Amino acid sequence: MTRPSRSNHILRRSQSITDMYTRSVGAGLTGHAITERSGKTVRLADGDHCVEFVSCSYLGLEEHPRMVQAVRTALDKYGTHFSSSRNSVEPAEIRELEDLLGEIYPGMNALVFNSVSSVHLGVLPLLGAGLLPGYPVAADGPLFVIERTAHASMQAIRGVLEQTGEATRFDVEDPESFTRALRLAEGSGRTPVVLVDGIGSMGGLIDVAALSEKAAEYHGYLYIDDAHGISVSGTNGAGYAFDALGGHVPEHVLLVGSLSKAFGGSGGFLLTHAPEDIIRLRREANPMVFGHSNMITHVLANLESAATHLDGTVSTLQKNLWDNVALFDRSLGRTRNVNLVNAGSRSPIRGLAMETEEQAFHAAKRLRTAGILCFPVFYPVVAPGTGLLRFAISANHTHEQIESIAHQLSSS
Ligand SMILES: Cc1ncc(COP(=O)(O)O)c(C=O)c1O
Known part of the structure; x- marks a missing residue:
């Protein structure tokens, strides 16, 4: 394959990307294939069940019976x-x-x-x-x-x-x-x-x-x-x-x-x-x-x-979401050595910032072993050399699921 001789942003970016994403896929930390989902639990292609904090489904609406029925109606009316x-x-x-x-x-x-x-x-x-x-x-x-x-x-x-x-x-x-x-x-x-x-x-x-x-x-x-x-x-x-x-x-x-x-x-x-x-x-x-x-x-x-x-359905879900976000902040806030991105903010996204890619990789691995999926990201999503575990919090997470993250990260 001939390489373009001209330097450009895309090439420079590619040259700064390490093998961390590939390693994370190999270790089963990201790049998952799922075969089923129920609430925040997904079944992975290898049969494992995990709790996911990856989907940006902050209100869990896509599993609401009215939404599912709407899709069925669409199929009947128009085909796919x-x-x-x-x-x-x-x-x-x-x-x-x-x-x-x-x-x-x-x-x-x-x-x-x-x-x-x-x-x-x-x-x-x-x-x-x-x-x-x-x-x-x-x-x-x-x-x-x-x-x-x-x-x-x-x-x-x-x-x-x-x-x-x-x-x-x-x-x-x-x-x-x-x-x-x-x-x-x-x-x-x-x-x-x-x-x-x-x-x-x-x-x-x-x-x-x-x-x-x-x-x-x-x-x-x-x-x-x-x-x-x-x-x-x-x-x-x-x-x-x-x-x-x-x-x-x-x-x-x-x-x-x-x-x-x-x-x-x-x-x-x-x-x-x-x-x-x-x-x-x-x-x-x-x-x-x-x-x-x-x-x-x-x-x-x-x-x-x-x-x-x-019709007000969403306002109830909003309340559940923000209760869960507050619980996430409280439980992670008590965990030592955690740099919690967005703590206390009105965002449903939280991050655990890590100084090195390696630290992020090992923290994600620890959570994965406990059946918890987060989204580990590296350059170009965050600064070169650093890592971040991203968590999307949902109205559908249970309190136990949320508290399990702090529990896993603080247990030695
Ligand atoms: C802030 C923001 N804008 C745009 C997009 C792209 O969305 P889409 O896939 O609908 O193009 C995303 C994707 O996640 C996003 O986070």
């Missing part, structure tokens, strides 16, 4: 799939789902995509080109201002974004870097389009209210990927970012959510203020024109999930 591009034929239930999202987020217009990555790929180029009527862009184009920890699905399309303008990065931990980026946009006559997560997939909560205020000062837009924040908090499960913004979406903010995590279905959605944006996106966003519509079974599951958000 309707294969057409989204903007040629789509099941009527997608429109109903978008209407219900409009009730969860009053006053907003929702557009559902197959995935959050598809939202980014569909929306950001049109936004950058100044083609969304609700979000006009300066004649000199946009400056995409990408937060250092913003999800990889936004970072990876930087080259695409640069077809419509320039891009730079900032670090939310370094407010000066944000101000510098906004001034750069101002000085070059560009509209800043700030890309951030709401609840970080590995880190903590982003202060979206402060970023929103500052972006507005510079006549910019704030584009929030709150994939992990949807459903877990807020009235009707509107989520972390919506709540943090004061229960509404300011005029200069675009909010993106996931239907594949706590929502219990699959896909992603965008919320905009102007119905004209939706018309343009349906007609011109790449995934709408060239991609399939969401799988029919998931459309109906998503629709049922939206109903559970609006």
Whole structure:
């Protein structure tokens, strides 16, 4: 195989990745194949039963009898799939789902995509080109201002974004870097389009209210990927970012959510203020024109999930989730030598940060031996040489399952 001679980010990244992922797969710590699942217990292909803290199913909705019944109904009505591009034929239930999202987020217009990555790929180029009527862009184009920890699905399309303008990065931990980026946009006559997560997939909560205020000062837009924040908090499960913004979406903010995590279905959605944006996106966003519509079974599951958000079912599950998160913090907080990432925060994700990859590998192995699955991550997910055990906490975990982690890590 011939190797490209030119150095680039992908090559450099690959050169810094150690064999830790491969070793972890070999040791049965990650890369699992499962054959069954019941609550938080999964059966692995080798027959072992384990308790998992891996799935981003923060509310456990995908096992709710109403959701399961919705999928059965979809199969009876449509078969497994309707294969057409989204903007040629789509099941009527997608429109109903978008209407219900409009009730969860009053006053907003929702557009559902197959995935959050598809939202980014569909929306950001049109936004950058100044083609969304609700979000006009300066004649000199946009400056995409990408937060250092913003999800990889936004970072990876930087080259695409640069077809419509320039891009730079900032670090939310370094407010000066944000101000510098906004001034750069101002000085070059560009509209800043700030890309951030709401609840970080590995880190903590982003202060979206402060970023929103500052972006507005510079006549910019704030584009929030709150994939992990949807459903877990807020009235009707509107989520972390919506709540943090004061229960509404300011005029200069675009909010993106996931239907594949706590929502219990699959896909992603965008919320905009102007119905004209939706018309343009349906007609011109790449995934709408060239991609399939969401799988029919998931459309109906998503629709049922939206109903559970609006009828109070989700608020009970939220309470169970946050009780479990508090228990996790209490029990791990009592464990010696533990560096607990996100402790005390309104994120359903916790991490045990380790100084070396080897430490993370051995801690994951210890848990695996006790029948507990976490998600051990290494570079490029965390800094080179370090490791982190990631835990996704769910309303469906039992107290005993949660307490077993601290028990295993503290017993010698
Ligand atoms: C914050 C965030 N954004 C986007 C994605 C990508 O989601 P999707 O698979 O729906 O494209 C993820 C995936 O887990 C995520 O954590």
